[in-house]
Amino acid sequence: MFKKLSMYLLISLMILSLAAVVGCSSQTDNGAGPDKEQAEKEQPKEEAKPEKEVISFAGSGGYPPFNFVNEKDEVVGFDVDVANEIATRLGMDMKYVTTAWDGIIEGLRAKRYDGILGSMAITEDREKQVDFSIPYYYSGAQLIVMKDSDIKTPDDLTAESVIGVATGTTFADDVEKLGAQARTYEDDFQTLMELQNGRLAGVITDRVVGLNAIKEIKNGDRLTLAGKLLRQETMGIAFHSDDDELREKVDAILEEMHQDGTLTEISAKWFDGEDITKQ
Known part of the structure; x- marks a missing residue:
């Protein structure tokens, strides 16, 4: 009896040892195991690309052909194209906000958007509340x-x-x-x-x-x-009175757009070749 039990134990141990060897061999063959896990940990992870900052401009959205909602429910127009070009030259994404015109200055003063680019005429009364860019059209x-x-x-x-x-x-x-x-x-x-x-x-x-x-x-x-x-009216982009840095950057871009003909091209697109950007 004792000899039979010993024989059974010996056979069981041999089977267990063989299974362990096969298991280790299988892990190695599949490339798994501690060595690979360590190697994976040591691989440098690809860094996520930072999202662009967003600049927001506002207009009424009901002022064609300057800013209006088209049949695809998109806000388009002369003002929107100018806003997109400014954002591109700043290296930023652009968000165009539509809001009621009678409260648009208060929205800017509350900093709900970065600027008003919605065909706003530069007037003495408005200059008491906001700061304007150089003119972009007349x-x-x-x-x-x-x-x-x-x-x-x-x-x-x-x-x-x-x-x-x-x-x-x-x-x-x-x-x-x-x-x-x-x-x-x-x-x-x-x-x-x-x-x-x-x-x-x-x-x-x-x-x-x-x-x-x-x-x-x-x-x-x-x-x-x-x-x-x-x-005659002179149109400018309105900024919050404490945002001189952004206004000055946009002024420089508008000057470039006047000089390189970009504003003229955008005007021609929306006004049958007419240039409204020159006085």
Whole structure:
């Protein structure tokens, strides 16, 4: 009995030893084991590429062809292209924020975005709240009426004339100077629709916006420009008053874009070859 047990133990030990040898050999053949694990630990890990910083610019998103939402729900336009080019030259990604125009300066002062690049005219009142870049384009205030209107020039307006303007713009001041009544709307799409519906005697907006509306909006061919520019406007990018470093960098880039023709190219793209970037 004892001899049989001894024999069984001896055979079991031999089987266990053989299994251990095969197991070690298998690990070695597969390239696993402590040596490989150590080698893997010693391999330098590829460092993740740092994400680009983001610069954010704001506009109303309802001001074609400067900044507006297209059929793909993308914000596009002259202002957006200028913003993208500035971001590229800064080595940054660009985020374009759309927000109500009447609160856009307060949003900048609260630092919800880095700048306002939305066709904002440089005025003394605004310069008390924000700092502006050098000009990036020039335009002016224009009266628009229906072609069959009795109003042919701004001098034809009366105290009873109701003129539509976008809220938060400087155009309400023009209406007041002309002795007419200003009625404000969220954007120029609404003002021009109200004009076509007969609820307004006219609209005062940016001349380029007016020309674009005549070409692009439904029944735009019923509209016409009444007289010459009421005044010229100079457009700049607004920055928070304590962000001199960014403003100075953007000024240098805008100067480059004026000199190398980039602003002229962007203007030609959106305005049928017309250059609105030169005074």
